[in-house]
Amino acid sequence: MENGRRGKDLRIGDPERESAMRLLGEHFSAGRLDVHEYDERCQQVATARFRSELNALFEDLPEPQPNAPSQQTPAARTAMPPAAGKIVLAICATVMVIFLVVVARQLAPILLIPLIAVLWLYWRR
Template identity: 65%
Template sequence: MEKGRRGKDLRIGDPERELAMRLLGEHFAVGRLDVGEYDERCRQVAAARFRSELEALFDDLPDPRPERAVPAPQVAPRSPATRIALAVGVAVLGVLLVVVARQAALILLVPLVALLWFTWRR
């Protein structure tokens, strides 16, 4: 067992590392860390395997800290009503393009259809 770890130290995964890096970025953005410190701590976060290794990187920083921070909320899937509203909006925009732009409408409709396709698939 490594010296720096405490009793029943838990292993961390990528979500914990990503949260720690995001929080270090917040400290960097407000000027608590300079570029060198931020870079070094991010490297240590990437190499961390245990929770205590992450906690040690935040010992000299105020909140937010990984153990007290709330993870970013998961994006909820779109409801059928949202998809229908999106489709209706795109259809109205397509008709408006045909009426206003006429000859250029076909060229302008291609990106519109692509946008609809990619947003619908999410």
């Protein structure tokens, strides 16, 4: 066997099948597939073993289509943009600080210390 590769016929796993079903759902909700076509293609996705079997189900459909894993880096598939997470964290922290200062004046210094520690540790990551 050639390291498990046969041209385009790479074996796929559950994440690829789930992604393909999600994309079929987008095409169904856009009206490109009727109920019977959607059901039939989902059944074919569920039994697909190779990438070429998935690609054949999307040949007559526009974007979005399943991407080959070689086109994405592992970090691009799993990582959330760091700036977005830090912005959300900063907004939540600001709201919490304002709440503590306005509503819980006497407890604010006690509650701000763990909040600042958590924020500092998260921000350093």
